[in-house]
Amino acid sequence: MQRLTRQRNAVFSAFSDAGRVLTAPEILEHARAIVPEISLSTVYRQVSLLLADGEIAKVELPGEPARYEVACKADPHDHHSHGASEGGDAGHHHHHYFHCSHCGQVFLLHACPGPMHDLAPKGFQVTHHEVTLHGLCAACVDAGAKAPKAHPPH
Numbered sequence: 001m002q003r004l005t006r007q008r009n010a011v012f013s014a015f016s017d018a019g020r021v022l023t024a025p026e027i028l029e030h031a032r033a034i035v036p037e038i039s040l041s042t043v044y045r046q047v048s049l050l051l052a053d054g055e056i057a058k059v060e061l062p063g064e065p066a067r068y069e070v071a072c073k074a075d076p077h078d079h080h081s082h083g084a085s086e087g088g089d090a091g092h093h094h095h096h097y098f099h100c101s102h103c104g105q106v107f108l109l110h111a112c113p114g115p116m117h118d119l120a121p122k123g124f125q126v127t128h129h130e131v132t133l134h135g136l137c138a139a140c141v142d143a144g145a146k147a148p149k150a151h152p153p154h
Contacts, residue, residue, distance in 0.1 A: 010034035011046040021106040100137035101144040
């Protein structure tokens, strides 16, 4: 692991302060509470180092800027973990997310619907899945935000 610096500590602590998945500008906002002079380029540099060290993971949602979360250290002895892949490989840990369509924040879901084999067409083999729910977060609901019209069913 790289030498722990004030900037690195500020960037990493942003995740525990926020308790959710963050974009680089959101990390900057939280990190400035610890290191007021930190810049966005320093945040990106520290994010890159934290990614390389496996301390954080990149979260990519279609059409959205990259976000980051604290990387999970999956327990290899936990065979009942929701982190197991469709084939039962506990090393393929994954998360699911809730994306607020009003404020744009992304939250980690602490549940998994489980294997998706039954949803795949006959003869297909599911290797993994990703689930992102879309709607309004509790803060936006409390603020009276209205959900955008849902896409028509396919």
